Amino acid sequence: MKTFVAIATHDRSELLERTLSSLAQCRIPDGFCGTLVVENGSRAGAEAIVSRAPAAIRPRYLFEPVGNKSRALNLVLQEAGGLVIFLDDDVRVGPELLDAYVRAAHAAGPGHFFGGPVAPDYEQAPPQWLVKFLPLSARGWTLDDPASLASKPFFLGFNWAAYVDDLTRVGGFNDQFGPGAVTGSVGQEGEMQRRLVAGGVTARFVAEALVHHWVPRDRCSADWALDRAYRDGIRMGLQRADGSQAAKWRATLALVKQAGTSWLGAQLKRLNADPAAHFAAQFRYRRRLGTLRGVMLKSGKPAQP
Numbered sequence: 335m336k337t338f339v340a341i342a343t344h345d346r347s348e349l350l351e352r353t354l355s356s357l358a359q360c361r362i363p364d365g366f367c368g369t370l371v372v373e374n375g376s377r378a379g380a381e382a383i384v385s386r387a388p389a390a391i392r393p394r395y396l397f398e399p400v401g402n403k404s405r406a407l408n409l410v411l412q413e414a415g416g417l418v419i420f421l422d423d424d425v426r427v428g429p430e431l432l433d434a435y436v437r438a439a440h441a442a443g444p445g446h447f448f449g450g451p452v453a454p455d456y457e458q459a460p461p462q463w464l465v466k467f468l469p470l471s472a473r474g475w476t477l478d479d480p481a482s483l484a485s486k487p488f489f490l491g492f493n494w495a496a497y498v499d500d501l502t503r504v505g506g507f508n509d510q511f512g513p514g515a516v517t518g519s520v521g522q523e524g525e526m527q528r529r530l531v532a533g534g535v536t537a538r539f540v541a542e543a544l545v546h547h548w549v550p551r552d553r554c555s556a557d558w559a560l561d562r563a564y565r566d567g568i569r570m571g572l573q574r575a576d577g578s579q580a581a582k583w584r585a586t587l588a589l590v591k592q593a594g595t596s597w598l599g600a601q602l603k604r605l606n607a608d609p610a611a612h613f614a615a616q617f618r619y620r621r622r623l624g625t626l627r628g629v630m631l632k633s634g635k636p637a638q639p
Contacts, residue, residue: 336416337436341390342406343423344513347379349548350423351387357421358388359429363436363456368392370410371423371557375401393418402514404507404522411506413496422492424548426455435495446494446525446536447527449489450543451476460554463610467559467617469566473548476540489537491523493545496530504529511569517631519568526571556613563617564624571628 339357343350344384350371357369369391373380377397387393396413398406417439421427431450438551454474465473471490477483491512501507504526509515512522533536552558 335365337366338414339419340410341371341421342403342435343380345378346377346423347383348602350382354387356426360432368394372406374398374406402509403512404509407507419495425545428544430542434540438540444497448538448540449494450540453546455546455548458551472554483537488524493521500535504533520565521569560620563621567624568628569581571625
């Protein structure tokens with residue numbers, strides 16, 4: 335079976351080099367066709383990193399002039415076939431990763447997509463009270479209950495795999511989601527995985543496919559968590575804005591009310607001596623404000639952040 339690794343990158347040459355070096359420590363399975371590294375937005379050194387990467391991983395450089403991760407991944411779909419393993423330029427992979435995904439894909443076949451666990455690799459660990467407000471990419475994830483895949487079969491975007499035919503059948507990656515999207519929304523991999531599930535593709539957890547995700551100090555701070563909550567809210571709004579125009583306006587009015595209530599709660603929490611309680615109120619307000627913006631964007635109406 336043809337197998338590729340895909341990595342979208344932008345201006346992170348040192349981390350990319352680390353990722354490719356760790357990938358080269360994997361046992362290379364039969365049918366492995368190469369590692370496609372797509373630099374997007376600008377040429378900032380990735381081509382040189384790829385040119386000197388270990389030959390065992392069969393590195394190949396691609397360029398997407400628009401700075402948009404979804405567009406970069408769609409370029410991969412044009413160049414690859416069979417199974418694609420999606421990583422990011424800031425992960426270290428375990429030595430079993432390639433084998434684990436290929437074994438799972440052989441066992442399940444097309445019509446399935448796959449994902450593995452994630453461990454955080456902190457530059458500086460965040461305070462414990464803040465961890466629950468961080469996204470899974472910054473606090474780690476595994477699957478404790480396999481049955482939960484039936485209700486939420488979604489994996490993190492820097493450690494999952496799918497068949498090219500399944501991905502193209504559901505329309506490829508949506509450039510309104512993910513890094514570089516004009517909407518400001520996160521979550522291009524989750525949006526894709528939802529469409530896979532809607533198209534009858536089944537999720538499978540691969541416990542041996544572990545990656546460690548680099549989390550720099552400025553991506554596990556309180557300010558960053560609030561910004562991420564807002565951008566995650568945009569994703570939620572874009573996804574819930576389907577339906578009739580009347581339904582959209584009812585949803586919008588409800589969100590305006592919720593955002594106003596959250597804002598008032600956040601102001602009242604300022605009087606609370608507990609900084610975590612104050613932050614939680616701010617977090618809810620930012621997410622609801624982002625959701626409102628997402629609904630307005632989907633409806634074609636302007637919305638200010």
